[in-house]
Amino acid sequence: xxxxxxxxxxxxxxxxxxxxxxxxxxxxxxxxxxxxxxxxxxxxxxxxxxxxxxxxxxxxxxxxxxxxxxxxxxxxxxxxxxxxxxxxxxxxxxxxxxxxxxxxxxxxxxxxxxxxxxxxxxxxxxxxxxxxxxxxxxxxxxxxxxxxxxxxxxxxxxxxxxxxxxxxxxxxxxxxxxxxxxxxxxxxxxxxxxxxxxxxxxxxxxxxxxxxxxxxxxxxxxxxxxxxxxxxxxxxxxxxxxxxxxxxxxxxxxxxxxxxxxxxxxxxxxxxxxxxxxxxxxxxxxxxxxxxxxxxxxxxxxxxxxxxxxxxxxx
Numbered sequence: 001x002x003x004x005x006x007x008x009x010x011x012x013x014x015x016x017x018x019x020x021x022x023x024x025x026x027x028x029x030x031x032x033x034x035x036x037x038x039x040x041x042x043x044x045x046x047x048x049x050x051x052x053x054x055x056x057x058x059x060x061x062x063x064x065x066x067x068x069x070x071x072x073x074x075x076x077x078x079x080x081x082x083x084x085x086x087x088x089x090x091x092x093x094x095x096x097x098x099x100x101x102x103x104x105x106x107x108x109x110x111x112x113x114x115x116x117x118x119x120x121x122x123x124x125x126x127x128x129x130x131x132x133x134x135x136x137x138x139x140x141x142x143x144x145x146x147x148x149x150x151x152x153x154x155x156x157x158x159x160x161x162x163x164x165x166x167x168x169x170x171x172x173x174x175x176x177x178x179x180x181x182x183x184x185x186x187x188x189x190x191x192x193x194x195x196x197x198x199x200x201x202x203x204x205x206x207x208x209x210x211x212x213x214x215x216x217x218x219x220x221x222x223x224x225x226x227x228x229x230x231x232x233x234x235x236x237x238x239x240x241x242x243x244x245x246x247x248x249x250x251x252x253x254x255x256x257x258x259x260x261x262x263x264x265x266x267x268x269x270x271x272x273x274x275x276x277x278x279x280x281x282x283x284x285x286x287x288x289x290x291x292x293x294x295x296x297x298x299x300x301x302x303x304x305x306x307x308x309x310x311x312x313x314x315x
């Protein structure tokens with residue numbers, strides 16, 4: 001299997017994001033509970049993408065570009081002559097963005113098919129970071145949520161915590177299994193002042209990159225000037241406390257498969273009560289496992305001694 005490129009080395013962490021706790025030699029990162037407004041000035045400069053669903057033609061150029069930019073294997077059919085002949089694509093640990101046709105119904109009842117791009121939503125206050133007990137998931141100073149494979153212990157808390165069901169696990173990787181998700185080209189293209197690969201490759205302008213406040217202004221302007229074209233909803237403005245990926249559509253988002261039950265308040269504070277107890281829990285579990293290991297070792301030693309004595313007696 002071709003090796004998937006992941007972030008390694010020292011991870012950048014937003015200074016507000018986590019407190020370090022130590023238990024049994026294990027570093028634990030937790031977010032302190034705080035009230036967050038998705039449109040506060042501190043998030044204005046967050047690198048963001050505005051996705052206009054009405055402009056996407058389903059060419060999957062963004063998928064090709066993502067694979068090439070992140071050295072991901074080309075194991076999805078992206079060579080068909082027209083989008084309608086492609087198979088449904090799924091997010092995987094080695095496929096970080098997908099575009100699929102989705103059938104929906106507009107507010108007036110007309111049935112439509114829209115091409116929907118999916119990837120990590122890059123939450124402003126990421127729950128995956130708040131639940132990661134070893135700091136494998138971190139939020140960089142620029143904003144993108146990064147993953148460090150060399151820190152990951154495979155607990156998959158990030159998968160269970162994500163409100164958008166995004167991170168994927170390499171189930172066949174054994175001890176070397178890793179998580180995979182979009183990292184916004186943070187270490188390569190963004191660090192060099194370049195556009196994310198998917199945005200740069202889009203031929204129709206369905207993807208537009210810029211500061212979050214600028215993208216929100218653009219989205220509101222389109223809704224105001226073309227109210228007959230767009231529903232009055234910017235998906236990602238408030239969902240999960242706000243995300244860096246923002247969507248416009250002519251069809252209600254819940255009719256296109258977007259999660260409609262996502263809380264508008266930031267979700268990391270909800271994990272605080274649990275994660276704040278992790279050091280105590282970790283110490284207790286370490287003691288329990290240590291006791292079990294000691295008991296098993298003692299039993300094995302006793303069995304070996306008895307076997308040795310029996311063999312000597314028979315000789």
